[in-house]
Amino acid sequence: MPAVDGPISGDPADGLEPLVASDKLSQSTIDSLDATTFYNECRVFGRLKELNREEIAIKAYGYMVFDLSNERVQEHFAPFVKARGIMPANPTTADLISSFFQHFELEIPLMAIVKEWVPSNPNESFPAKLTQKDMNTLPRSLRNLRELHKSGIVVRDIQLSQYLGGPLVDFSCAWTIPHTLGPERGLRPRWTFECMAAWDLKCFQERILDRYNAMAGEVPHVRKQNLVAWRNDHVYGRLRTRPQMSGPFLPMLGQFEDPQPMKHRPAFDPAKFDWRAVQK
Template identity: 35%
Template sequence: MEDLKHLPDVDGPKLELFGHDMLADDVEFLELVQRDGGHSRVIKIKIGDKCYALKIFTYKGTEPDVEDAYETRPTSTMSREVFEKHFTPFENECRAYGRLKELGREHLAVKAYGYVVMPVTEVLTQKLRLLESKYKYTKKIAKNEGDTTANMGIVKDWVDRVVTGPTLDCEFDQAAHDEICQVRHFPRMLRDLHRLHESGIVVRDLGIWQYMNGVLIDFSMAWTVPHPFGPGGGWKPRWEFQSWAAWDLYSFQVKVIEDWRDRMALRTGTDLLQYKGLPKTCSLRAYESLERARDLRPRPDRQHPFLPILNWEGYELDMV
């Protein structure tokens, strides 16, 4: 283990190795929390008397169109291997958490303790298959026979959901309850998002489901400067990172604040009893819509042409 270094092995922030063997006898795999993530699974583990979240990355590929993007600039400035390490879920998280550690801003998201490398062994396979057997519907975590590629993971703080009542006994109901209760944290969550942008991190995939009890828990699509698509990277115009930051704020407005409003609007008087003490409205604004901006008094800095808000969902949006 001594020869394992901070990752990723490219310029910029890095994450250190977590100093505990995940296959040791004192590591308990308690619960499969995220059962069907597109590129990862999250397991609640216990080491000694402390619980952690172990995120195992099951997809090691890059984002769509990255290979084509590499060919659009002089490739002599960066090898394809180095380029692609800026676009994979595991490396994305390592860079973002590494930056927060560098700046002493680990409070802006769930704390990450380090990455782990888990070789495919009989011990690991047994642990994972035992965990899988507890759930009727879940994708496999254990690798197929013959696949000897090591599992990469990141160990993070375990964040409990908001205390739930006895009627909220399924994961779906607990998640919905937690997301409703997060309104208490919205102002701080928005301030923290601005601080992430100041730190050179754009999240790029933001919604109320990316938070647990007000804590941001996922950086798998995040880009962190220095980055090929960032300012001075050479592959994209300088405004691209600003545009992705605008997408984060737009997403916070639509997928956090307005999503919360929509959910509260569906609650009946009886339902609202379990949310006693919670605000019933939220006037916080993370981003002005283009329609709202047009209704305001015209200003020189709000005149056309607007730059686009880049996003991976195919929406045609303008920065305002």
């Protein structure tokens, strides 16, 4: 997954776009803030390798460095970029490359993670024809998400397009403990990672489980899943009464949406992962 850069927006943690180097913020500073998509993915795959848990995500083989200022390299990318329909007015090949990757300083190398190839239709984020096999991938996907949290990782961008053939494939927005904005630095409250893990689970419930179950109800011989990632209004009717926290509630911290009250705790608080023990 290529590293994609965007404009600076105040606080590095709060901007909706990844950071881009400028006179105000050097690339080395951005790297030190764990703020590039490439760095986010490297840290996730590195953590899974440390724990020997690489099977809970798409397989990663390493990384590559591309010199996009080299015309021969541009020629390899150009057909792919043109096929995606990204066409600025009167574009040069360099314009196409810059627009597609949002990488406007071509003399700066582009870093990319090399991942296992998963056949997919780029125009479909949902199976064209839902099968029981698709439904049967959901329990494992939920277990793997909780294992990521247990391993000190929050995804922060759970949606259908992040899953291809079952495994989670994109960690460009993920944060991994230890992190510049983690609890040890004191720049954010200690509950930040727990609240982001809660948001991951809420998104999995609403954007994946609920949508799959809604579609399964319209397909003959495809059974719904009774999984519960997050106890929202859709699942309360089929759950026995359980204790819940009293307000005021901490906010669930989503990347692109307003905070919502965290009425339940996730199974694991990523901030409690003991990363020092892993490195001994």
